[in-house]
Amino acid sequence: MTAGVVLHLPMYWMGRHMGFHLVGMPMDAGMWWGMVLIIGGVGLTAFGLLPTHQPGASDDVIVLAPPEDAPLTPAHWMMCGLLAVALIVDIMKPASLGFVVPGMREEYGLSTAAVAILPFAALSGTVLGSFVWGWLADLYGRRASILLSSVMFVGTSICGAMPDFWWNVGMCFLMGAAAGGMLPVAYALLAEIMPTKHRGWALVLVGGIGAVGGYFAASALSAWLQPDWSWRIMWFLNLPTGLILIALSPLLPESARFLQHIGRGEEARTVLARFGSGVQTVAATVVRESHSHLPPVDRRHLAVTVALTLAALSWGLVNFGVLLWLPGALVAEGRSVEAASTLIAKSTLIAAPTVLISVWLYSAWSTRGSLALMLGVSAMGLFGFLLRSMGVEALADPIAPLALLIVGSSGVISIILPYTAENYPLRIRGRATGWIAGCSKLGGLAAQGLSVLGAAPALGVAAAFVGGLAVVALGMIAVLGRETRGRDLRDLEVEP
Template sequence: MRTSLQRQQRGSLAFLIGCIVIFAGGALHLPMLVMAHEMGNRLVGMPMDQPMYAGMVLIALGVPLAIFGALSTRERVKELDSSVRFEISDETPLTARHYLVLAVLSVALVIDLMKPATLSFVLPGVRSEYGLDKATTAWLPFSALSGTTVGSFLWGWIADRYGRRISILLAAVLFVATSVCGAMPTFAWNLVMCFLMGCSAGGMLPVVYSLVAEFVPTKSRGLALVLVGGLGAVGGYLAASLAAQTLEPTYGWRVLWLLGVPTGLILLIFARIIPESPGFLHAKGRTDELDEMAKQYGIVQVPGHREAGGDASLATWLTWTLVLTALTWSTINFGLLLWLPSELAMRGYEAGTASGLLARSALFALPTIIVVSLLYSRWSSKWTLVVTMAVTVAGLVGTALPSEILANRTSLIVVMAVLLVGTNGMMVVLMPYVAESYATAVRGRATGLVAGSSKLGGVAIQVFAMGGLVPGLAIASWILIVPMLLAIILVGLLGHETRGVALEQSSA
C-alpha cells in the first residue's frame, strides 16, 4: 500500500513539474510573436531566436515527463471484465452533479473539435504567408488529420487500459504544448507541430462518448449523448469560425492555434470533475471510489451474466458499415468543408467575409441539434442516423449546383446550412450510436476506431490534393454522394436499435 502511495506521489510530482516546464517553454515563444505582430503578424523568413529554441527543448522535455507522471499514477489494466455489469436505474434522477459533468464534457468536445475545424480558417493565411500552391498547402491538413487519426486509435487504447479521465487530462496537457504551432516561422515546423497537435486532439472524442454512455441512466442516455455531441460538434465549428472572424483580421491566422493555451488550461482546471469509468475502477479494485460513484451518480454493479452474443459475422459487418459511414463523413467534412474558405477566397470573398458566411451557416445548423437529440432519444437511434445521412446527401446535391446559383450569398448560406445540418447531425448521432453498440471492455477502442475513421477520409483527400488530383466542388460532391447512399442502405439493413436498451444488453 505504501509503495503504491509513494508511486502515485512521485507520479503526481512528475506530472506537475512536466506541466510547469511546458508552460515555461510556451512562454519563451512569446517574444517572437510580439515582434511579428508589429510587422503584420508574419514570421516567414525570420530566424528562430535562442529563447524559441530553448522553449522547444523545454516542451520536448516536459511532455514525456507529464505523460510519465500521469500514467505512473495508474496501473495498466490488461483487459476489463466484460461479464461485470454496471448500470444506473431509470428511477435515478439526474442531479446537479450529472449536469455539471455533462457540461464539462460538452466544453471538452467543443475545445477538441475546434482544433480540426480551425484548419479551414488558417489555410488561406498559411497559403498567402508562405506563398504556397494548393498542392503544397495540403500538407498542413494532411499532417494535422494524420495526427488526429493516430490520436483516436491511441487514446482509445489508453482509455481502456489506464482509464477515461487520465486520457482527457493528458489531452489537455498536449493542447497547451502543441499550441506553439502558431509560433513556427517555417512551414516545415508547422507540419511537425500540427501533427502533434492532431495527436492530442484526436483522443477526446472516443473518451467523452464512452464516459457519457457509462454514467447516465438508460432513459436519458441517448438524449445526453446526442446533446453533448451536438453541442461539441456545432460549438467547435462555431467557436473556430467566430474566432477566425474576430481575431484573425487583427492578429493573423497564427492566433487561432495559440488558443490552445487557454482552452487547455480550462480542461486542466475542470478535469477533476470528470468521473472515471466504473468498469475500470472495478478492475483496479478501487471499491471506495465505486461506492462514492454509487452515491453521486447512482452507478451500481448488478448481478447477472453476460448476454449471449449474436451473429459474429453480422457484428463484423456492422462495424465495417460504421467505419464506411465515418470515412465518408470525414471525406466531406475535411474535403469539401475544409477547402471551402479557400474556394470562397478564390471566388473573391475576403477572409473575414468567408468566415462570417460559414459562421452564419453554423448558426442555422445549431437548432437542429435539439431536433436530432429528441429524435434519437424519443424515436429511434438507428433511423435518426439514417435521416441525418440523407440530409447530408441533400447538402451534397446543393453544393453540386451550378456556380451561378452559389454566387448568390443567400443561396450559398442555405446550401451550407443544409450541409452543416447533415454533417453535424450525422456525426452527433454516429458516435453515440457506436458508444452504445460496444461493451465496456472495448468501448474506448471501438469508438476510437470509428473516430479515427472519421479523420482518415480527410487524410486521403489531402493526399489527392497534394497530387493536384482534387476535382472541382460540383464533381467532388457527386462523387461523395455514392458512398453516402451505400452507407445509408447498409445502416438500414444491418443497424440495430439502441434506444431504451440497457447499455451492456445493447452491446451484446
C-alpha cells in the first residue's frame, strides 16, 4: 500500500513550480501500477486479518467475569488514549473536506453545484462504511476492523496526486468509507473492555475528544501546510496518519469477549491479564445458551433500534442539513456573510461545554434520560426557528434557538453511539452500532442530496419536519429505551 502511494509522489512533485496544480496532466505508468498495488494491498490486508476460529476441544470453556467489575488500570487509560488518537485521525479525514474544496474548485474550475458532489460522495462513503464495518467488526473483530480502516487511509492519500476531479470524487468515497467504519467499531471495543462503573463517561469523553481534536487537527494542519503545499497536501496526510495508527496497533488490544466468542480462549486470558482481570470456567452448555445466534434485530431489540434509528436520522438532518442551510437563510434575511458567521461562532462558543455536560449527565444521572434530554433541546431549537419563520418577534435574534440547536445536536452525537454500544449483545454489537452510525450519516446524505438537486426546503419547513422527528424519537427512547448506567454488559447475553 505504501509503495503504491509513493509511486504517486513524482506526479505531485512535478507541479511544485506551478503551485502544485496538476489539472490536465496525464497519469504516468507509475501511478497506474501504484493503484494496482493499492488495490492488491487492500485485498491482502482483508484476507490476512480474517480471524481463525478455534473452538475448544474440552467441554469447559471460559466465561468472562471481569472486566465488568475490574478496577481501572493503566492499561485502560492507554486504551482510551489510543482510541482517542484513532478517532482524531478518523474525524480529521472528512473534516478536511471543507479546507480542500476552495483550492480544488479553483484548480479544476468547478461550479458550486459540481463541487457539492465531493462532500456528497464522502458522506455516501461514510454511510456505507458504517454499515459494512459494523458487520466486519462482528466477523473480523474490533481491532482488525480498525486496522483495515487505517490501511485504507494510507491508500486514499493518492487523492493528492489526481489530475482529474472525478478521481478525487472516487477516492473521497473510499476515504469516507474507511472513516465512517472506524467510529462505531471503536465504541464497540471501548464498551467491551472498560469496567462497568467507568464505561459511560469513558465512551462519551473519548468520542468528544475525537470530535473536537479531529476538527482542530484538520484546521491547524490546513493553516500550517496549505500555503506552501496547496490543498493536495491535506490528502497526502492520510499516508503518515494511517501509518501512525498501524504502528500503534500492537498496543491496542482485541476485545477479550470477541476472542472468547471465536474460541481463542488463551488469547482472551492474556488480554484480561493485561487489564488486571481473571476468568471463570463454566460448562460449555451454559455458554451456548447465553450466546444464541441472534439476528441484527429481533423482538428484544426492535423498539430501541427503531427509536435510535429515528434519533440518528434526525441528528443527520440537523447537522448536515439545517445547520448547513442556516448561513444562507440568515444572509437571505439581510445579514452579511460576516455577521452570519459571527452569529454562528458565538452560538458555538455557548455550546462548547456540551461534551463535558454530556459526560456528567450520562455517567452520573441517566443514559436514557440524557439522550432524551438532548433530543428535547434539539427539538426546542428547531421549533424556535419554526416560530421565527412564522414572524414571532421575540425570536428575531436567532442566537437562542441556534444555541439550543447546537447544544442539543452536540449532545446527541456525543451520547447516541455509546448508548447504542451498551444496548446490544456481543454478537451483534458491531452491526448495531454501525447501523446507527450509518443512519446518522444517512439523514445528512438525504439533506445533501436535496442541496445537490437545488431542492433544499425553506428553513422553517425543514425545522418543523426534523423537530417532529426528534420528538417522536425522544418519546420512544423515554418510554421504550433501556437504562444502561451501571449495567453489566453480560446481562445482555443471558436475558430472555
